[in-house]
Amino acid sequence: MDYDSVRTVDTAVADALIGERERQEETLAMIASENHVSEAVLEAQGSVLTNKYAEGYPGERYYAGCAYADEIEQLAIDRATELWGAEHVNVQPHSGTQANQAVYHAMLDPGDKILSLELTHGGHLSHGHPANFTGQMYTVEQYEVDPETGRIDYDGLAELAESFGPDIIVSGYSAYPRAVDWERIQAAADAVDAYHLADIAHITGLVAAGVHPSPVGIADFVTGSTHKTIRAGRGGIVMCDAEYADEIDQAVFPGGQGGPLMHNVAGKAVGFKEALTPEFEAYAQAVVDNAETLGETLVDHGLSLVSGGTDTHLVLVDLRDSHPDLSGGDAEDALTEAGIILNGNTVPGETRSPFDPSGIRAGTAGLTTRGFDGAAMEEVGDLIYRVVDNHDDEAVIEEVGERVLELCADHPLYAE
Structure with missing residues (x-):
């Protein structure tokens, strides 16, 4: 991946691409929403399909010359159907947020009511934050996690649904480390005659592999998203019962977007095929096991985890008990300097600004893709703690950075 063709046209972009490749090779990608796709997925996403408009759906396009686009999109649909068992699948959304938008557009009118998890308790912008279109177009009420346990307060959710009367309840989260009881949320939705949207953007791969x-x-x-734990082409996906198929398809196209990004759909198709293998099931289990190991290591060092642990690919550290004077933003900066890439994150009961929050969020999907096992993940946890506990000590940060480079060299990302 020397980007020689790019260099003949644009040396600045070629240099930046090589820099980004080296950055990924030489740092630990632990942002929970990130992963490393295979070279096969990269090749599909960089294919000639980037030249092709294919508005519409397989067999019903608004442009000629779509035979191969039809073939590839149908492969993506069929493989997604096999992975998740849905009656209907739309693989065209450009992102998880646009997938959510399609559901809202199909089933709600402006001003209708959304009940969703509050952002600082683990929700997502597209679930009703006032800065997002959802918070501007719809009436939003939000539930929270239990302040004592850090877990979803299902009884409180049901009570709030009864008093608020939502048109749709949103489950699935961006920074919630525990398994979700979908049945209890569905029961709350049924009790008030509301739809239930489950956003599994972070855990698509874990669900597909049966480990969530x-x-x-x-x-x-x-x-869901198709580029996080599922490791396929970048974008989104909507799944539903057959009775809603036409409404969802029309909400995606022409309701919310024009031509699908067919090169990304090709990446989805290739990634979905990879996810149908026993090797992927083993990978997904390792992601969860590694997250548990990481969490236990951090707890052993005296750090506090929201909910006390994790059932998924991520851990959420609340720094207020162990390091009350250290913000998540400053911890993120120190860790970045050491080559450990994760993000400052809000925590339940947040007392700081969302731009400089009280926690840090770390995920294990990317490192597991690189082949990190439990022993390596335990060492990563040790390194994270050393930086957090010595965030203003340049000598310690430099020493950790040198070890990070060695770990990266031991677990190469892409073949030269």
Whole structure:
């Protein structure tokens, strides 16, 4: 991946691409929403399909010359159907947020009511934050996690649904480390005659591999990202019962976007095929096991985890008990300097600004892709703690950075 063709046209972009490749090779990618796709997925996403418009759906396009686009999109649909068991799948959304938008557009009118998890308790912008279109177009009320346990307060959710009367309840989260009881949320939705949208953006791969409970067949709609734990082409996906198929398809196109990014759909198709293998199931289990090891290591060092641990690919550290004077933003900066890339994150009961929060969030999907096992993940946890505990000590940060480079060399990302 020397980007020689790019260099003949644009040396600045070629240099930046090589720099980014080296950055990924030489740092530990622990942002929970990130992963490393295979060279096969990269090749599919960089294919000649970037030249092709294919508005519409397989067999019903608004442009000629779509035979191969039809073939590839149908492969992506069929493989997604096999992975998640949904009756209907739309693979065209450009992102998880646009997948959510399609459901809202299909089933709600402006001003209708959304009940979702509050952002600082682990929710997502597209679930109703006032800075997002959802918070501007719809009436939003939000539930929270239990302040004592850090887990979803299902009884409180049901009570709030009864008093608020939502048109749709949103489950699935961006920074919630525990398994979700989809049935209890569906029961709360049924009790108030509301739809239920389960957003599994972070855990698509874990659900596909059967290492996390699935909302498919329980929730009315399931959305997700296709580039996080599932490791496929970048974008989104919507799954639903057959009765909603036409409404969802029309909400995606022409309701919310024009031509699909067919090169990304090709990446989805290739990634989905990879996810149908026994090797992927073993990978997904390792992601969860590594997250548990990471969490236990951090707890052993005296750090506090929201909910006390994790059932998924991520751990959420609340720094207020162990390091009350250290913000998540400053911890992120120190760790970045050491080559450990994760993000400052809000925590339940947040007392700081969202731009400089009280916690840090770390995920294990990317490192597991690189082949990190439990022993390596335990060492990573040790390194994270050393930086957090010595965030203003340049000598310690430099020493950790040198060890990070050695770990990266031992677990190469892409073949030269």
